[in-house]
Amino acid sequence: MRRITKNLITFLSGILLTALYCEFIIYYVVIAQCTWPELNIPRSRTELRALIIADTHLLGSRKGHWLDKWRREWQMHRAFQSIMTLHEPETVFVLGDLFDEGEWSSDKQFQDYVERFYKLFLVPDNVSMQTVVGNHDIGFHYKVARCCRHKLAAAYPELDNCMTMQIRLAHFPLYRMSDALCTEPDAPPLPLRNKRFRNKIDSLSREATTYLTSKIKPRAVFGGHTHHGCLVHHKDDKENIEFYEYSVPSFSWRNRPDPKYMLVTIRPESYVVNKCGLPKETTIAITAVILVFITCYYSFRTRLIGRR
Incomplete structure (x- = not known):
């Protein structure tokens, strides 16, 4: 149960960080490139x-x-x-x-x-x-x-x-x-x-x-x-x-x-x-998919489930 809770917390934290980056931070990253x-x-x-x-x-x-x-x-x-x-x-x-x-x-x-x-x-x-x-x-x-x-x-x-x-x-x-x-x-x-x-x-x-x-x-x-x-x-x-x-x-x-x-x-x-x-929608979508994939990988991979 403890391992499942840890994995769930990792997953939810990753999703939250993905939303934060794709809905807030990415605008600063792209806009800062223009002066x-x-x-x-x-x-x-x-x-x-x-x-x-x-x-x-x-x-x-x-x-x-x-x-x-x-x-x-x-x-x-x-x-x-x-x-x-x-x-x-x-x-x-x-x-x-x-x-x-x-x-x-x-x-x-x-x-x-x-x-x-x-x-x-x-x-x-x-x-x-x-x-x-x-x-x-x-x-x-x-x-x-x-x-x-x-x-x-x-x-x-x-x-x-x-x-x-x-x-x-x-x-x-x-x-x-x-x-x-x-x-x-x-x-x-x-x-x-x-x-x-x-x-x-x-x-x-x-x-x-x-x-x-x-x-x-x-x-x-x-x-x-x-x-x-x-x-x-x-x-x-x-x-x-x-x-x-x-x-x-x-x-x-x-x-x-x-x-x-x-x-x-x-x-x-x-x-x-x-x-x-400004950020392209395709860039935002692809970034979100990649970050969600990474989040799922680190949250539910077999090695994590076997650890304490």
């Missing part, structure tokens, strides 16, 4: 360290199983809090589609949505969070007033730090025909990469893009919406404009097996970007 990008000049007071995420797509009451909803929210919560602990950003930018069903929600449901988001993505008092409106938050052309009433939308004047440094933040990408020019490892897979964008739905129109870039003359543009990564070089010699546009991959495991986030160091004269990965 803030550094400029090749001493840090100045005007430097801003910004965390950028996009497309969290919190489920509402209409779609999705409750277990899937709970799992995805737990993953994003643990990942985000681990990022805040390890990287300590000065500000957080969320590039739209915080919700998955915001456009169909009643005012009460929308308020609950907002409160749930800020609980899951809690930031310290000394860290600011700015959010950009996405189509899944309010729809394409309506309910903007409600969104702003709940302080979800971030208009350009609110982004003083980045707008004065000519960094544009938005949900939709600038005009492009498709993602065919995207060659990053996290770019859309084929044949989705070659699917033609719907003008004003999958990206801004050509006219809106020309107007914005000519007025702002950005040094960099960050957007979401596609759930995939993309780096586009924009150049207009006539307007004397040249900049890179970064599509930020989704932060949710519902949208991709390898969610990403960006660490951006910004100064008035320059900026640098690091794209960072």
Whole structure:
């Protein structure tokens, strides 16, 4: 009986340690491998360290199983809090589609949505969070007033730090025909990469893009919406404009097996970007299986049963 009790304690302890590692520690292990990008000049007071995420797509009451909803929210919560602990950003930018069903929600449901988001993505008092409106938050052309009433939308004047440094933040990408020019490892897979964008739905129109870039003359543009990564070089010699546009991959495991986030160091004269990965679900699953196997082996192997 004593040997059986010892083996059972060993087994339960192993299962507990497996859960602890796969649900808590693994986020720190993976996130710690990414660091803030550094400029090749001493840090100045005007430097801003910004965390950028996009497309969290919190489920509402209409779609999705409750277990899937709970799992995805737990993953994003643990990942985000681990990022805040390890990287300590000065500000957080969320590039739209915080919700998955915001456009169909009643005012009460929308308020609950907002409160749930800020609980899951809690930031310290000394860290600011700015959010950009996405189509899944309010729809394409309506309910903007409600969104702003709940302080979800971030208009350009609110982004003083980045707008004065000519960094544009938005949900939709600038005009492009498709993602065919995207060659990053996290770019859309084929044949989705070659699917033609719907003008004003999958990206801004050509006219809106020309107007914005000519007025702002950005040094960099960050957007979401596609759930995939993309780096586009924009150049207009006539307007004397040249900049890179970064599509930020989704932060949710519902949208991709390898969610990403960006660490951006910004100064008035320059900026640098690091794209960072989160644990893959396959990695978490394989790790759990291996640890459970090791636990079973050391708990129930014949040699252990024969010992006192």
